[in-house]
Amino acid sequence: MNGDLAIVNAGVILSGDWRSPIILDADTVIVREGLITEVGMYADLQAEIDRSPVIVDAEGTTVAPGLIDSHCHVVLGDYTPRQKTVDFLESYVHGGITSVVSPGEIHAPGRPHDATGVKALAIAAKSCFDNFHPGGMTVHAGAVVLEPTLREKDFRQLEKAGVRLAKFGFGLYSDPSDGADQVHWAREHGIKVMCHSGGASIPGSKPITPDHLLDLAPDVCGHINGGPTSLDIEGVDRVMDETEMALQLVQAGNLQSAVRIIRRAEEHDMYDRVVIGSDTPTGTGVMPLGVIKTVAELSSLGGIAPEKVWAAATGNNAVTWELPAGFLAPGKAGDIIIMDAPWGSTRDDALSALSLGDIPGISAVITGGVLRTLRSRNTPQAARAASVTPRQPHLEMSGH
Incomplete structure (x- = not known):
């Protein structure tokens, strides 16, 4: 309405x-x-x-x-299986979050890895949230989780179905660099790819190193300050200096790293690449104030004007994900x-x-x-x- x-x-x-x-x-x-x-x-x-x-x-x-949470773990409906909490998205609206972007519906119980199931989950999530606005929120869902079972034709089908988001980092790859084909195919078909970075976040996932990120060449370096474990300083600087990836800072990551990254981005004329999310609900919990808390922390500890940090959680997110x-x-x-x-x-x-x-x-x-x-x-x-x-x-x- x-x-x-x-x-x-x-x-x-x-x-x-x-x-x-x-x-x-x-x-x-x-x-x-x-x-x-x-x-x-x-x-x-x-x-x-x-x-x-x-x-x-x-x-x-x-x-x-309104704040845009560029890393919010939705599945289907206003429920998080990870923390067994209902109405969490409506509660996020009370934290000033009016839109969220899914980094893949990875918390779906029994999440599939075969190509048919992977595509079906992304399409179903997108279709459901196109018609469901908890608390009036807009949920950009249906981020296909990249798997080695996906071929180029699968991305043509996803594009035709309106899927515009993808996540790399939770597929069954023996080496993360093996996913370069899927990342390339996704981007070729207009799908924005966010890649996990840093240490493993849940059992079954693998650390993603700077070398992996450079091999994969996604659009967004997800939680570059850690999800929750950050890349080392040298690795962060390589991603900042040797790529054009968006640099996502999250509440569920390493605060010291986030402060350093936003300062360095401002000093090196990279501020347009800084985007903010919560990376919740995860093991960190359900955090309705996750994004506004990050704005307060980066403003007060990073010495960046709060109105400028607010822009990283709104306009920068909108430009990166082409949101309205x-x-x-x-x-x-x-x-x-x-x-x-x-x-x-x-x-x-x-x-x-x-x-x-x-x-x-x-x-x-x-x-x-x-x-x-x-x-x-x-x-x-x-x-x-x-x-x-x-x-x-x-x-x-x-x-x-």
């Missing part, structure tokens, strides 16, 4: 673009039929505001593109959150709270132009909370 609304009285609006992460001279966002149509000043958009059926007053707080969201700009999905410094913080707004390492309080989540929740049930209470006209009593207690 798509909606129409106006967001007014924003104190700061984040763009999602790391090059110009704050939109100047704007306090209003207009959404029509689920897409952003205008970002500008209240006085200039009065007519559009007046014809909006729902008006959300940001009360001088921060308006930002991630930016507050005309034509982009109306996936938006409103946030402020949390109660009790020594800072006065969301960005300064993030730079201190505090997780902001989310007071509204909007997806597809529809208000999904007020008062996040997972973040701290926002010091200043958004209000809505007409009132939405069914959402006012949604954080409790």
Whole structure:
């Protein structure tokens, strides 16, 4: 379901673009039929505001593109077999995550390895989540897990079925470099390939070294800071300097490595390659605040402006995976959150709270132009909370 609304009285609006992460001279966002149509000043958009059926007053707080979790382990439905938890995706929406990208439905019980089963699982997952939006979230699912049983014709079939994602690192290869053909075929058929990197994450998987990554040449170096065990410093630098892969930083990885990587990416003009995900649910657990927590950590410990880190978790993800969201700009999905410094913080707004390492309080989540929740049930209470006209009593207690 798509909606129409106006967001007014924003104190700061984040763009999602790391090059110009704050939109100047704007306090209003207009959404029509689920897409952003205008970002500008209240006085200039009065007519559009007046014809909006729902008006959300940001009360001088921060308006930002919804977070994109580029490494979220979905299977089918809003359930994780790994942690035996239901409604975890709806809970992630309360953490400001409005879209997720699957790194392969690898936690499916009895996951197949034969070509027919591998294709069937990817197609089924994609088809189901095309029609299912837990908490209003968009789930980009159906990432085919690359196996030696897959031939070039299989990728033609996957492309025809609309599969656009692939994951390497959990197939039955005796040597990971043997998967170069499958990676190549996937990319030839318009499928974006994310590759595991670093130490093994679960029994049955293998470590993926820098040499393997250079042989395989995927689009995305998954969890380059570890999933959970990071590549060594020399290996990280080789991937950064000798390839054009996207560099994925995750909450379930090595924090010291993540801080070093984001600093080095900024210093070496590689920031457009930095993308952020949670790599959950895994053994690390279900983490509704996994992405926003990573933004706070990289901002406060890495010394990177929080609005720029936010862009790595929104716009950079959108560009890397060719997603319709991630930016507050005309034509982009109306996936938006409103946030402020949390109660009790020594800072006065969301960005300064993030730079201190505090997780902001989310007071509204909007997806597809529809208000999904007020008062996040997972973040701290926002010091200043958004209000809505007409009132939405069914959402006012949604954080409790």
